[in-house]
Amino acid sequence: MSTLQLVVNGIVYSSVIVLGSIGLSLVYSIGNFANFAHGDTMAVGAFGALVVAIGVNDYLLNPETAVSVSPSIAAILETTLFSLPIWFFVALVVGMAAAAILVVITEYLVYRPLDTGSIELLITSIGVALAYRALLILGFGSDPQTYDIGRSGRIDWVSESLGVAITPRDVVTVAITAILVVGLHLLLQYTTLGRKMRATADNADLARVSGIRTGEIILAMWVIGAVLAAAGGVFLGLDTLIRPRMGFELLLLIFSAVILGGIGSVYGAMLGGFTIGMAFEMTAALPFVGTQYNAAVAFIVMIAILLVRPTGILGDDTT
Amino acid sequence: MSEQQSDDIGLTDRLDRLRIEPGNLGVSVLDLTAVGVFVLFLLLLVGVGVLSLNYGMYLLGLVGMYGFMVVGLNIQWGYAGLINFSVIAFWGIGAYAAALLTSPGSPHDILLSPVIALVVAIVVAAIVAVLIGIPTLRLRADYLAIASLGFAEVIRLLFLNEREWTAGSRGISGAPELFGWLPVEPVVRLLSAEASIGTARNTIVILGMLFVGYLLVRRIHRSPWGRVVRTIRGDEDLAKALGKNTYMMKMQAFVIGCVLMAVAGWFYMYAFQYLDPGELEPLQTFYVWVALILGGTGSDRGSIIGAVTIVAILEGTRFLNEIDLVVALFEAIPGITLNVSAVRLLLVGLLIIFVIRFRPQGLLPPKEELIWPGAASDDTQSRERQATREQRGVDE
Numbered sequence: 168m169s170t171l172q173l174v175v176n177g178i179v180y181s182s183v184i185v186l187g188s189i190g191l192s193l194v195y196s197i198g199n200f201a202n203f204a205h206g207d208t209m210a211v212g213a214f215g216a217l218v219v220a221i222g223v224n225d226y227l228l229n230p231e232t233a234v235s236v237s238p239s240i241a242a243i244l245e246t247t248l249f250s251l252p253i254w255f256f257v258a259l260v261v262g263m264a265a266a267a268i269l270v271v272i273t274e275y276l277v278y279r280p281l282d283t284g285s286i287e288l289l290i291t292s293i294g295v296a297l298a299y300r301a302l303l304i305l306g307f308g309s310d311p312q313t314y315d316i317g318r319s320g321r322i323d324w325v326s327e328s329l330g331v332a333i334t335p336r337d338v339v340t341v342a343i344t345a346i347l348v349v350g351l352h353l354l355l356q357y358t359t360l361g362r363k364m365r366a367t368a369d370n371a372d373l374a375r376v377s378g379i380r381t382g383e384i385i386l387a388m389w390v391i392g393a394v395l396a397a398a399g400g401v402f403l404g405l406d407t408l409i410r411p412r413m414g415f416e417l418l419l420l421i422f423s424a425v426i427l428g429g430i431g432s433v434y435g436a437m438l439g440g441f442t443i444g445m446a447f448e449m450t451a452a453l454p455f456v457g458t459q460y461n462a463a464v465a466f467i468v469m470i471a472i473l474l475v476r477p478t479g480i481l482g483d484d485t486t
Numbered sequence: 487m488s489e490q491q492s493d494d495i496g497l498t499d500r501l502d503r504l505r506i507e508p509g510n511l512g513v514s515v516l517d518l519t520a521v522g523v524f525v526l527f528l529l530l531l532v533g534v535g536v537l538s539l540n541y542g543m544y545l546l547g548l549v550g551m552y553g554f555m556v557v558g559l560n561i562q563w564g565y566a567g568l569i570n571f572s573v574i575a576f577w578g579i580g581a582y583a584a585a586l587l588t589s590p591g592s593p594h595d596i597l598l599s600p601v602i603a604l605v606v607a608i609v610v611a612a613i614v615a616v617l618i619g620i621p622t623l624r625l626r627a628d629y630l631a632i633a634s635l636g637f638a639e640v641i642r643l644l645f646l647n648e649r650e651w652t653a654g655s656r657g658i659s660g661a662p663e664l665f666g667w668l669p670v671e672p673v674v675r676l677l678s679a680e681a682s683i684g685t686a687r688n689t690i691v692i693l694g695m696l697f698v699g700y701l702l703v704r705r706i707h708r709s710p711w712g713r714v715v716r717t718i719r720g721d722e723d724l725a726k727a728l729g730k731n732t733y734m735m736k737m738q739a740f741v742i743g744c745v746l747m748a749v750a751g752w753f754y755m756y757a758f759q760y761l762d763p764g765e766l767e768p769l770q771t772f773y774v775w776v777a778l779i780l781g782g783t784g785s786d787r788g789s790i791i792g793a794v795t796i797v798a799i800l801e802g803t804r805f806l807n808e809i810d811l812v813v814a815l816f817e818a819i820p821g822i823t824l825n826v827s828a829v830r831l832l833l834v835g836l837l838i839i840f841v842i843r844f845r846p847q848g849l850l851p852p853k854e855e856l857i858w859p860g861a862a863s864d865d866t867q868s869r870e871r872q873a874t875r876e877q878r879g880v881d882e
Contacts, residue, residue, distance in 0.1 A: 201628045300835075
């Protein structure tokens with residue numbers, strides 16, 4: 168595989184990691200704890216979208232079921248936008264909503280009643296992660312699944328001119344990630360909610376004294392983090408397979424990304440996510456190291472950063 | 487107050503400390519009762535016929551193995567406040583040391599004695615623990631959590647993919663007898679004719695080792711070292727201000743804990759005779775965590791109770807699909823299939839959440855057990871106060 172092809176794969180995979188690490192970083196800076204359930208939140212998003220995919224493919228478009236739709240509506244559902252059926256975008260939104268609802272319920276049931284330190288919250292989040300994963304296995308089984316969208320070929324003019332295979336869904340993944348990241352940037356920098364979030368991250372007590380309702384800010388933090396994480400999960404599911412264990416595998420990578428970027432810095436998390444995603448795919452270019460070790464390479468990068476610059480690239484900056 | 491009496495007290499105190507009593511060794515009556523109740527319960531189950539004797543002994547051996555891991559984790563998290571999410575990796579180092587060096591199924595064909603494997607397991611686990619500790623122990627507690635979780639995954643990948651060295655997913659089967667010279671057979675035959683001698687020997691070995699290990703751990707927990715390590719957990723800056731090398735102390739706690747986990751893995755190979763990288767699932771680490779926080783973080787007795795509880799949960803949930811009520815319940819909920827491992831996962835996850843919410847100190851929180859026996863009973867305190875008063879009187 169050419170190096171340029173690896174770069175392209177790296178950018179696509181980075182999108183997933185960036186979307187995951189932003190939420191983790193937000194919880195780190197505003198909620199003040201390492202959320203080990205964040206990977207599984209990404210998996211919840213992927214499975215939320217899977218519900219729509221199953222509903223459309225097995226019921227609405229299946230002429231043998233009672234709820235099958237008329238051919239004209241089926242045609243609308245199958246209309247493609249950037250080579251993806253239109254219902255996929257609905258599924259993406261449903262996945263985001265499912266993850267957001269679940270984390271808000273978790274916040275009210277689990278985290279809010281707890282009056283403990285950040286380490287106890289960390290351990291609690293492990294329990295939350297295991298519970299999420301167990302529910303996913305109980306609901307969907309542990310076998311890998313797909314969204315059942317036919318593979319579209321590569322974009323011809325790109326492979327002719329650059330010799331690189333880029334599929335339309337790669338473009339959609341990167342484009343939607345870019346929109347979400349820019350949207351988050353605008354939200355954090357130019358809206359009142361963003362200013363309140365930054366103030367809470369900086370000093371929660373001072374923020375509360377200034378009249379900011381920090382409880383609402385924490386809810387906003389969960390919703391934003393979950394929406395982005397779910398998008399990342401759906402894109403990974405689109406790229407590879409949807410499995411209950413995908414969240415755990417992602418968790419290590421997004422933690423590496425957050426530490427690399429500097430804990431608590433949202434922009435650092437984006438940068439770290441990009442680097443880790445690239446390192447993950449670039450493992451294929453390393454001599455003597457098989458691709459089965461790509462998760463290990465991300466880990467080595469993290470250990471190296473901890474040794475050299477424990478605060479990360481953009482550590483200790485305010486978000 | 488005569489001098490005679492105060493001398494007497496001093497002498498009996500000293501004698502008390504010399505005399506080998508369960509209390510002085512660090513085993514209180516309560517511990518013995520708890521263990522006794524558990525053993526009686528097992529015997530009852532065996533007697534009624536719910537459990538076979540062999541399965542009962544197997545369960546006790548499992549308690550011994552989990553006991554080593556929980557006690558080790560307690561040294562790290564309970565004493566020193568170190569979050570280690572790579573319990574299973576150190577367990578795996580021990581297990582693979584035993585498998586590769588002593589098993590006839592090992593790709594290396596070395597067939598050493600289990601004792602050598604134990605030494606190798608301990609040394610390798612200690613070296614690896616130091617290597618993990620160097621970049622992480624100087625930093626905030628959550629860095630170790632993340633790094634150790636990543637490390638566990640790397641170890642799993644190594645054992646899975648380096649087939650020439652570890653046999654990969656094919657696994658290694660067979661293991662020699664553990665301490666074949668122990669005269670177990672006549673004792674076991676007294677109890678039962680059909681009991682398995684191998685299981686009995688393994689169970690006796692691991693419980694004996696756990697007992698010795700427990701006494702040692704209990705001893706260091708009450709030592710000045712233990713006090714400093716507990717201070718670090720409470721307030722590391724304070725310990726530093728008192729001139730303690732907190733990094734070194736944390737490293738020592740981390741290494742001791744990891745070594746105990748490796749011992750548990752070493753035992754596993756002899757008890758189960760088969761090992762493959764599938765055993766290194768990160769979930770196993772969280773079983774040990776549940777055992778510790780449920781038993782009582784920082785409590786040695788709690789660790790043992792936690793080990794008993796987690797074995798009960800893990801082995802108990804195996805039979806879920808044989809209980810009609812549970813099966814009916816799962817059939818009643820649409821869209822859900824009864825998957826025993828998922829139910830166990832859910833149970834473990836909810837246990838973590840509920841314990842931290844409703845009983846963060848665990849079932850047996852550390853209390854008097856941390857005070858040297860006899861050092862802080864009420865009459866000792868008054869005696870000490872009296873002695874001080876008398877001294878002052880002499881000075882005046």
